Amino acid sequence: MKPGVLAPFLLVFLWTGASQAQPAPLRMDGRQMVANLKLSAMITPAFERKMRSGLTQRILYRVLLREDPGGRVVAAALRYCNVTFDLWEENWSVECAVQGSVRSLVVARYPQLLIHVAALQDFRFPGVFQPSAGRRYWVEVEIQVNPISRQLLDKVKMWLRQSERGSQFSGYMGSVLSLFVDKSISGADMVFRVESKKVWGRELP
Amino acid sequence: MKHTISSRVYLALLMATFFPSFLALGLLYHLLSAHDDLVQGHLQNLMRRKTAVTESFLSLLHEKKSLVQARAQLLGFQLERRLEGVSTPDAAMDVLRDMLENTEDAAEIALFQTHGPARDRGWLDPWETARPVPLLRVERASLLKPGLLHVTHHHAGKRHDIRILLAASPDDMNNYRELAAGYEESGHVLQIYQGIRKYYWTIFFVALLAIVFVSYLVSHAVLKSVTRTIRSLASSMRAVSEGNLDVRLENRPKADELAALIRDFNAMVQELALSRKRIRYLERMGAWQEVARRLAHEIKNPLTPILLAVQQIHEKAPRENPKYAKLVDTAVQMVREEVTDLQKLVDAFGALARLPDKQVQEIPVEEFLRELVQLANLTWGEGMVVLQGLPAGIRIRGDRMLIKRAMLNVLENAIHATRQAASADPVRLDAGVEGRFLVVRILDSGVGACDPEQVFEPYFTTKIDGTGLGLPLAKKIILDHEGDIVMEAARDHGTKVTIRLPRMA
Numbered sequence: 001m002k003p004g005v006l007a008p009f010l011l012v013f014l015w016t017g018a019s020q021a022q023p024a025p026l027r028m029d030g031r032q033m034v035a036n037l038k039l040s041a042m043i044t045p046a047f048e049r050k051m052r053s054g055l056t057q058r059i060l061y062r063v064l065l066r067e068d069p070g071g072r073v074v075a076a077a078l079r080y081c082n083v084t085f086d087l088w089e090e091n092w093s094v095e096c097a098v099q100g101s102v103r104s105l106v107v108a109r110y111p112q113l114l115i116h117v118a119a120l121q122d123f124r125f126p127g128v129f130q131p132s133a134g135r136r137y138w139v140e141v142e143i144q145v146n147p148i149s150r151q152l153l154d155k156v157k158m159w160l161r162q163s164e165r166g167s168q169f170s171g172y173m174g175s176v177l178s179l180f181v182d183k184s185i186s187g188a189d190m191v192f193r194v195e196s197k198k199v200w201g202r203e204l205p
Numbered sequence: 206m207k208h209t210i211s212s213r214v215y216l217a218l219l220m221a222t223f224f225p226s227f228l229a230l231g232l233l234y235h236l237l238s239a240h241d242d243l244v245q246g247h248l249q250n251l252m253r254r255k256t257a258v259t260e261s262f263l264s265l266l267h268e269k270k271s272l273v274q275a276r277a278q279l280l281g282f283q284l285e286r287r288l289e290g291v292s293t294p295d296a297a298m299d300v301l302r303d304m305l306e307n308t309e310d311a312a313e314i315a316l317f318q319t320h321g322p323a324r325d326r327g328w329l330d331p332w333e334t335a336r337p338v339p340l341l342r343v344e345r346a347s348l349l350k351p352g353l354l355h356v357t358h359h360h361a362g363k364r365h366d367i368r369i370l371l372a373a374s375p376d377d378m379n380n381y382r383e384l385a386a387g388y389e390e391s392g393h394v395l396q397i398y399q400g401i402r403k404y405y406w407t408i409f410f411v412a413l414l415a416i417v418f419v420s421y422l423v424s425h426a427v428l429k430s431v432t433r434t435i436r437s438l439a440s441s442m443r444a445v446s447e448g449n450l451d452v453r454l455e456n457r458p459k460a461d462e463l464a465a466l467i468r469d470f471n472a473m474v475q476e477l478a479l480s481r482k483r484i485r486y487l488e489r490m491g492a493w494q495e496v497a498r499r500l501a502h503e504i505k506n507p508l509t510p511i512l513l514a515v516q517q518i519h520e521k522a523p524r525e526n527p528k529y530a531k532l533v534d535t536a537v538q539m540v541r542e543e544v545t546d547l548q549k550l551v552d553a554f555g556a557l558a559r560l561p562d563k564q565v566q567e568i569p570v571e572e573f574l575r576e577l578v579q580l581a582n583l584t585w586g587e588g589m590v591v592l593q594g595l596p597a598g599i600r601i602r603g604d605r606m607l608i609k610r611a612m613l614n615v616l617e618n619a620i621h622a623t624r625q626a627a628s629a630d631p632v633r634l635d636a637g638v639e640g641r642f643l644v645v646r647i648l649d650s651g652v653g654a655c656d657p658e659q660v661f662e663p664y665f666t667t668k669i670d671g672t673g674l675g676l677p678l679a680k681k682i683i684l685d686h687e688g689d690i691v692m693e694a695a696r697d698h699g700t701k702v703t704i705r706l707p708r709m710a
Binding site: 049052053054055087088146148149152153156173176177180181185186187188189 | 256262263270354382404
């Protein structure tokens with residue numbers, strides 16, 4: 001087996017080893033629910049290649065707090081990160097936005113990058129939350145790497161409407177078809193789903 | 206479901222619409238599947254190439270950076286060696302300037318006071334704000350602009366520390382970014398295609414349903430008049446089969462097959478009505494013929510004994526009493542006259558009752574009518590009947606004698622009416638052809654018929670000495686020859702009798 005193949009597994013091993021010191025996945029800070037979660041599913045060779053591609057990578061996190069039984073979403077938040085690898089300087093510029101606040105930093109090593117993009121650290125759900133002691137809670141995170149942008153959707157709509165080679169009828173059909181090009185069309189270069197362990201409301205620290 | 210013609214037509218229309226639609230659906234499904242395979246293959250190919258391009262470029266970039274770093278290192282050693290024999294700052298500055306000028310990609314060369322081995326000092330990046338102040342420094346401002354790629358080399362010399370900053374063009378990297386971004390966008394466009402592709406079916410089904418619905422509406426509008434006509438034709442047929450021959454269908458404005466069907470139907474019903482009238486008339490005439498035959502027989506037999514008895518009474522009557530003798534003479538004379546009238550009546554009855562069987566032959570119409578007019582003029586006086594129209598080369602099939610008798614009866618009636626009205630105009634006989642019929646019109650300027658229908662009823666007469674059998678006899682003969690005879694009031698005055706007989710082809 002090539003050493004390159006073993007590298008991600010080793011990275012995950014080392015990284016999860018470090019999680020021994022990590023706090024509980026869910027805790028209450030005052031009246032706010034706070035999540036701490038490692039997004040281990042993201043640590044793949046393909047993800048690393050993407051992070052090292054030199055292009056700005058957009059990572060969208062949909063963080064849902066669910067309760068059991070029923071699986072109802074009781075809180076939700078978005079996190080958005082732009083990660084750019086400087087191919088010459090060989091470091092990463094990371095800019096993350098959560099609930100209106102933006103945090104920027106530069107990291108030189110890939111494990112450092114993972115700490116920021118492949119984990120939720122003290123992630124606060126917006127609003128006041130009162131957990132029920134008899135219910136269990138868990139966090140579900142959907143991560144989309146480079147989701148299809150609104151700009152591209154608009155561009156595709158324009159292409160469809162302005163049929164250059166087709167007949168007038170093709171233009172009409174394109175206009176009809178462009179009505180279906182909306183936010184519901186989802187797609188991304190990579191999609192990950194991570195769920196935390198379920199925690200009883202009465203056990204929330 | 207009732208199996209009417211309209212329901213079958215609609216079913217056929219639906220089949221004609223749905224069958225090609227489902228075929229098109231299947232075809233579209235396979236075409237789209239093939240297209241999906243193409244797109245999927247293209248997407249995979251694109252991503253594979255993108256990975257290859259990325260890896261190749263990153264490798265090249267790494268090599269390029271290593272090369273620049275190696276050059277910077279080499280320049281560091283060269284500069285240290287050149288500075289070994291230099292004792293003044295100005296001379297050192299000249300060396301730095303010379304090296305900068307002779308090194309195209311050098312952005313900055315700076316000399317610092319030495320601080321011992323480099324690994325212990327932790328050189329700071331030249332772009333950091335808190336950097337050590339150089340002893341000497343030369344720079345090429347054009348290569349210090351942001352956006353260029355730089356490699357900084359720190360050379361720890363014995364007398365001085367040297368910092369060399371080399372610049373590299375970012376064009377390659379920018380081109381790579383453009384290329385890689387293009388690959389990523391292409392991938393996203395294909396994902397969008399796959400996202401909207403599922404709506405193709407929605408659009409297709411909606412369009413299909415709309416087309417079927419519009420086709421149904423149009424077909425319904427087109428078929429409405431057709432099915433309505435067929436329904437009315439069917440109900441009219443039913444009415445005819447139940448004996449109602451007065452029913453007629455309204456003609457269609459368009460000259461199509463249905464219009465022809467309606468026209469033929471109306472003609473058929475009219476023909477049926479005429480046939481029924483003809484049959485009834487002939488049945489009635491048959492009954493009258495039977496009565497006439499019996500009456501002729503019952504009356505004719507006693508007439509001769511009556512005449513003989515009266516003759517004997519007249520011969521053997523005593524002449525002594527002149528009054529009595531005169532009475533006998535008068536009575537005998539009256540009896541003889543009445544018997545003579547009865548004899549005539551019996552003859553007429555006999556003629557009606559014993560019409561001879563038809564002797565069918567070809568009759569050239571031109572010759573026949575000339576002969577008829579001649580005979581009429583001989584009988585009732587020269588110039589009483591004039592021949593107007595006369596079709597050439599027309600022939601009919603029938604009994605020449607019977608047809609002549611029928612036409613003479615009609616002419617006699619016309620001449621009588623003309624004389625009654627004291628008109629000087631002759632009776633006109635006009636012949637012509639209408640379709641498959643020979644049409645003979647006999648027009649007079651007489652007193653006119655009181656009832657054109659009643660004149661053909663047996664024993665109906667307005668003449669003092671008429672038997673009322675002439676016109677019925679004429680009608681029977683014409684009807685026996687598949688023809689028709691109609692009397693109507695003429696336009697000015699008098700009457701017009703129209704006789705129609707089928708002509709030979």
